[in-house]
Amino acid sequence: MSITQILSDFSANIRLDALPPSVVDRARFLVLDLVGNMVRARVDAESTPAVFAAAKALGLDRGDCGVFGETSGWSPAGAALLNGTLAHSLDFDDTHAAGSLHPGAPVISAALAAGEMAGARGADVLAAIVAGYEVTCRVALALPAGAHYQRGFHPTATCGAFGAAAAAGRVFGLSGDEIASALGIALSQSAGSLQFLANGAWTKRFQVGWAAMAGLAAATLAREGFKGAAFALEGKAGFLAAYAPSPVPARAVEDLGSVFELMKTAVKPYPSCRYGHAGIDAMLALRAEHGLKPEEIEGITYGTSRSGMILVGEPREKRIDPRNVVDGQFSGAFVLSAALATGAMGWDSYGRLFDPVIRGLLPKVVCEDDPEIEAEFPANMSGKVTVRARGQVFTKTVVVPKGEPDNFLTEAELRAKFAGLVDSVLGAKRSAALADAVLAIDGSDDVGALARMSAPRG
Numbered sequence: 001m002s003i004t005q006i007l008s009d010f011s012a013n014i015r016l017d018a019l020p021p022s023v024v025d026r027a028r029f030l031v032l033d034l035v036g037n038m039v040r041a042r043v044d045a046e047s048t049p050a051v052f053a054a055a056k057a058l059g060l061d062r063g064d065c066g067v068f069g070e071t072s073g074w075s076p077a078g079a080a081l082l083n084g085t086l087a088h089s090l091d092f093d094d095t096h097a098a099g100s101l102h103p104g105a106p107v108i109s110a111a112l113a114a115g116e117m118a119g120a121r122g123a124d125v126l127a128a129i130v131a132g133y134e135v136t137c138r139v140a141l142a143l144p145a146g147a148h149y150q151r152g153f154h155p156t157a158t159c160g161a162f163g164a165a166a167a168a169g170r171v172f173g174l175s176g177d178e179i180a181s182a183l184g185i186a187l188s189q190s191a192g193s194l195q196f197l198a199n200g201a202w203t204k205r206f207q208v209g210w211a212a213m214a215g216l217a218a219a220t221l222a223r224e225g226f227k228g229a230a231f232a233l234e235g236k237a238g239f240l241a242a243y244a245p246s247p248v249p250a251r252a253v254e255d256l257g258s259v260f261e262l263m264k265t266a267v268k269p270y271p272s273c274r275y276g277h278a279g280i281d282a283m284l285a286l287r288a289e290h291g292l293k294p295e296e297i298e299g300i301t302y303g304t305s306r307s308g309m310i311l312v313g314e315p316r317e318k319r320i321d322p323r324n325v326v327d328g329q330f331s332g333a334f335v336l337s338a339a340l341a342t343g344a345m346g347w348d349s350y351g352r353l354f355d356p357v358i359r360g361l362l363p364k365v366v367c368e369d370d371p372e373i374e375a376e377f378p379a380n381m382s383g384k385v386t387v388r389a390r391g392q393v394f395t396k397t398v399v400v401p402k403g404e405p406d407n408f409l410t411e412a413e414l415r416a417k418f419a420g421l422v423d424s425v426l427g428a429k430r431s432a433a434l435a436d437a438v439l440a441i442d443g444s445d446d447v448g449a450l451a452r453m454s455a456p457r458g
Contacts, residue, residue: 002180003234003249003250003253004183004184004231004235005180006253006256007134007135007139007166007252007253007256008166008169008179010131010134010256011128011131011167011169011170011179012174016123016127019127019130023130023262023263026262026263026265028126028438028439029409030104030108030133030262030265030267031104032418032438032439033093033414033417034093034105035418035434035438035454036422037088037093038083039068039069039426039434039454040421040422040424041086041087041090042068042069042086042425043425044347045086045090046325047085047202048086048089050202051081051085051205055074055082059075060078060082061073061075063075064116064448065078065079065448066079066454067083067451068086070454071456076113076114076116076216077113077216079109079113080112080164080209080212080215080216081212083108083112083113083209084105084106084109084110084212084213085205085208087105088102088156088204088205090347090421091271091272091273092271092421094266094267094268095265095266095268095274095381096137096264096266097274098137098141098145098264098378099137099140099145099155099261099378100140100145100155101137101156102156102160102208103136103137103156104133104265105212106132106136106156106157106163106208106209106211107133107136107160107163107164107167107212108129109164109209109212110165110167110168110212110213111125111167111171112125112447114167114168114216114219115447115448116448117171118171120447122442122445122447124170124173125447128167128169129167130260131170132163132167132170132215133163133261134166134256135163136160136163138253139163139233140155141252141261142247142248142249142250142251143155143244143247144244145307145378146306146307146378147244148244149310150310152193152195153193154192154193154194154196154207156211157210158190158191158192159190160192160211160215161215161218162186162215163215164186164215164218165219166182166219168216168219169182169222171219172219172220172223179222180228180230180232181226181227182215182218182219182221182228183228184227184228184229185217185221185228185229186214186215186228186232187229187238188229190243192207192208193207200326200327202326234249264405266401266404266408267414268403269403270345271346271350272328272330272335272345273312273329273330275307275383276302276308276312276331276335277403278304278383278384278401279304279332279336279339280335280339280345281383281402282384282397283336283385283387283396284339284343284344285396286385286394287339287340287343292340292387292389292394294337294340294341294357296389297364297387298389299364299365299366299388300364300365300385301366301385302333302336302366302367302384303367303368303369303372304367304370305369305374305377305381305382306374307377308381309367309368309369312330312331312367313367318331319331319333320363321362322334322353323353324353325350327353328349329350331362332367333362333365336365337361337362337365338352340361341358341361370384372384373397376399380400381401382398382399383398383401384398419431419432422435422454426454430453433453434450434453437453
């Protein structure tokens, strides 16, 4: 049986009551984390007004599907596009280290839109989300993601289109053959470029929302009998061969159903590229342990992997001169400097992009390839910080950053992150009620109620 068919059959047949309880619990937590991102991004991401205006101009506001943080109804395609874009707009959404991607944004957004289209139960939507995570992450592993990155692709968008299609197909109750057809249709829509790094473009956010919409469209076409390409993943002109030089297709189905890549997905404690998080953890620890002050710093070195260097270290002249939020999110120099200068790295840190204290630290930070850290990749997005100050050298290595599966956030910490994002939008009482409802999604008969609960009140 083909790799594509195996993943499709798995997605078609997944049932929530047959999954390990730990997987179900983790899936609920991941939905909670993503919803918090969506609600805050609706009011606080600079790209939001433009993407909403464009969606309206395209007629995507004609429908009853919910968008988080929004009062009006949208078409299913519009809801998938906008929720997916919002989910990734703060760069605060979940991450899968080995796949080098953010699986939740495309998958959950597509599943919720499909759920509203089909009037599906929350239990089926949550089961579909698990399937979507598995497809997205496993396709990335088969590339593998590092080689995909080297070609300039953004795997959250490229691989996410397949996961979104699988999730939406499961919500619709499609057969394995129909989901395979949906993956064949998604193949024609799989896109996403790292060129956004050149100028802090908003395309990083948009292409993830587009992946959610593309997956929903693929599953809808398949539901109506439209034929997709066979062997979409492993074929001669399929995704793996076309998008990476030396793929390993079998990796996509290794231990499928017994090992869940969803359980290897992390939640971000900081709203920046995940490759900088080990450095933030290390810097905050060094600051606390030694009372380091910005004026004492002679130099800082951040050791990371080659993939990390691509995203947060190179080109150096750009990374030490961030001019906008996206620049800051992908600047190892900025996030480490902000952590050292303020003792925190949160969404509000981007309001200090031009703070003179932080600006004074930026040229003192050097990111470099570190063999010790590279040896941990891709299993871990590790990092090592070396600070020269007071005529001394202070070093801290973080192998497993906070929020990773082996260092995961507690429910209390997840709720605190959610409250930190949503309380200022909805108020603490409504925010807590929304969190409770999201964590009970599998008992719901109306998943659209979640978005309605997040709508602002005049």
